Amino acid sequence: MNDPVRDTPLLFTPIQLRSVLARNRIVSSPMCQYASDDGGPEEWQLVNFGRFAMGGCGIVFGEESAVEARGRKTHHCAGIYSDSHIPAYRRITDFIKSLGAVPAIQLGHCGRRASQHGPLKDRAMLTEVDAQDNMQPWQGISPSPLPPTPGGAIPREMDASDIRATIVAWREAAQRSVDAGYDICEIHGAHGYLIHQFLSPLSNLRSDGYGGSLEGRMRYALEVVEAVRAVWPQDKPLFFRTSAVEGAGGVWGIEETLALTRELKQRGVDVVDCSSGGVGGDGPMPGVPRVPGFQAGYAREIRRDTGMPTVAVGMITDAHHAEAILRDGSADLIALARGLMDNPNWPLHAARELGYADPLSLIHAREAQRLRLLEQHSKEYPPGIAVEIPFGPEEQVSYSWAAGIAGPRSAL
Numbered sequence: 001m002n003d004p005v006r007d008t009p010l011l012f013t014p015i016q017l018r019s020v021l022a023r024n025r026i027v028s029s030p031m032c033q034y035a036s037d038d039g040g041p042e043e044w045q046l047v048n049f050g051r052f053a054m055g056g057c058g059i060v061f062g063e064e065s066a067v068e069a070r071g072r073k074t075h076h077c078a079g080i081y082s083d084s085h086i087p088a089y090r091r092i093t094d095f096i097k098s099l100g101a102v103p104a105i106q107l108g109h110c111g112r113r114a115s116q117h118g119p120l121k122d123r124a125m126l127t128e129v130d131a132q133d134n135m136q137p138w139q140g141i142s143p144s145p146l147p148p149t150p151g152g153a154i155p156r157e158m159d160a161s162d163i164r165a166t167i168v169a170w171r172e173a174a175q176r177s178v179d180a181g182y183d184i185c186e187i188h189g190a191h192g193y194l195i196h197q198f199l200s201p202l203s204n205l206r207s208d209g210y211g212g213s214l215e216g217r218m219r220y221a222l223e224v225v226e227a228v229r230a231v232w233p234q235d236k237p238l239f240f241r242t243s244a245v246e247g248a249g250g251v252w253g254i255e256e257t258l259a260l261t262r263e264l265k266q267r268g269v270d271v272v273d274c275s276s277g278g279v280g281g282d283g284p285m286p287g288v289p290r291v292p293g294f295q296a297g298y299a300r301e302i303r304r305d306t307g308m309p310t311v312a313v314g315m316i317t318d319a320h321h322a323e324a325i326l327r328d329g330s331a332d333l334i335a336l337a338r339g340l341m342d343n344p345n346w347p348l349h350a351a352r353e354l355g356y357a358d359p360l361s362l363i364h365a366r367e368a369q370r371l372r373l374l375e376q377h378s379k380e381y382p383p384g385i386a387v388e389i390p391f392g393p394e395e396q397v398s399y400s401w402a403a404g405i406a407g408p409r410s411a412l
Contacts, residue, residue: 009354010326011319011334012362015058017270017309019235020183022058022102024362025326026347027335029313030061030106030186030241032077034118039066039079041088049092052340053101056347056362059333060101062092064108064188067173068166071109071194074118075135080105080173086180093181099364104184105177106241107228109166111194112148112155112203114140125153141166143198143220144205163210163220166194171227178233185232186239187224187269192278195221196243199260200252202281214256222263229268239311240264241273244298248287249280254301261306273311273335274299290315293325300330311335319350 012024028049035044045062053060066072066079080089093103115126115137126137140148141162142155158166170187177185189195197203198220204211210219225240232238242260246252261272274295276288288294295314303310312331316322322334340346351359360368360375381387388396389406397406 007355007357009323009351009356011323011354012351012356015332017184017237020102020237023100024056024058024347025333026057026322026350027059027104027311027313027333028052028057028061028340029335029337030064030188031337031341032063032073034074034076034120036076036078039069039072039077039081040085041078041092045078046092046095050095050099051344053096053099054364054367055340055344056351057101057340058347059104059184060096061104061106061184061186062089064106064193065173067107067109067169070114070138070141071111071166071169073110073113073116073123076118077110080107080176080180081169083176086176089177089180089182097181102183103181104186104239105180105182106186106188106239107170107173107177108188109169109194110140111197112140112142112146112153113192114138114155115153142194142203143210144203146203146205148192167220167223167227170224171231174228175231178231184237184239185228186241186273187228188241189221189224190241190243190273190275190278192243195224196278199256200246200250200279202246202249202251202279202283214259218260218263221260222267225264225267225269237270238268239271239273240269241275243276243278244274244295244302245276245288246283246285247277247280248285249283250277250285251281251283252279253285254298257298258302258305261302261308265306265308269308271309271311271332272299272302273313274302274331275313292316292318292321296325296330299325300328303329303331309333313337317346319353322350323354 015022015025049060049062063078068081096103117124140155141158145154145157147154199217204217242257244257276295292315296312299310299312309332311333312325313335317339325331347362348359360371383401387399389399390396397409399406
């Protein structure tokens with residue numbers, strides 16, 4: 001007799017994270033939507049993130065949500081820096097939960113990558129011309145007054161009061177996230193945003209306690225984690241997204257990430273979400289090739305070296321590939337972003353490919369009922385069987401399986 005536990009694909013095995021139980025190990029990765037109104041989500045987010053829950057994901061992240069208004073990249077980026085945002089987020093989290101998925105939020109701060117247009121306008125910097133359209137430019141903040149790209153806007157170097165104020169903002173955003181109904185919180189420490197700007201020696205030239213050595217450069221990240229963990233419920237998991245290696249011209253590599261992870265683990269982080277890139281310069285780091293599973297090796301090294309559960313993300317689109325990453329112990333969760341945008345029902349199709357016992361159990365009963373009928377019809381009429389299509393009470397026409405249509409009627 002088959003062992004149902006052994007025969008269940010690991011991708012579809014539930015995972016317990018503190019008190020939170022995810023129905024499977026598929027995560028919709030945070031994806032910025034550039035569709036918010038003064039930080040608050042609207043119908044776009046409800047539909048966009050809701051469809052991933054409907055498609056069968058175990059954990060559904062929203063988008064990176066700024067902890068303060070100046071921490072947004074654009075005027076249309078998401079944020080959770082006001083109590084007025086809470087009801088709109090609560091509407092989304094309630095919907096995600098009603099579909100059997102776990103709602104998750106990623107908290108972030110763009111730092112020096114502020115005051116931009118979105119990707120549809122190539123992230124061009126805002127100017128006074130934009131101010132005429134109610135998109136006033138603003139100055140970003142950063143550990144050092146260095147532009148995010150050559151020729152870019154110079155951020156204001158953060159002083160001690162700025163550091164304290166942003167850490168308070170992280171804590172308050174985490175508190176709002178609890179009130180908004182989120183069960184998982186992720187701190188965004190990657191992709192060249194504020195925390196990463198402190199971590200990297202290319203963007204952090206400080207000589208005080210927040211710069212210099214690796215320990216000094218990690219200090220801001222760890223203080224943010226401590227502030228968030230202090231208010232985030234102890235029975236709920238805390239994730240941290242890291243750039244395991246920097247982009248082309250970077251210097252931060254896997255050894256630094258391992259050192260950071262050990263410190264994160266001591267401070268109550270439960271899962272490391274393994275990404276890459278975001279800061280570059282004249283360092284020796286080559287660019288990271290975008291090939292299937294290109295960041296999964298980082299997840300493996302972090303998991304094996306530190307014992308920290310990890311998320312593998314990046315060009316993972318094949319169900320068997322995702323299953324193999326989990327089976328060989330490289331990661332605990334598999335995250336998809338653009339793959340889910342291309343196919344929000346990816347979990348359903350992956351379940352079929354991997355031989356999951358009841359793939360339709362992943363989706364809502366209203367949809368499953370109709371799809372079960374579709375499967376039933378396919379079994380009733382297997383390909384190649386003789387079929388007659390009625391054209392009237394006494395007239396039937398042979399169906400052509402090759403053409404997928406009833407043949408022409410006989411001459412009357």
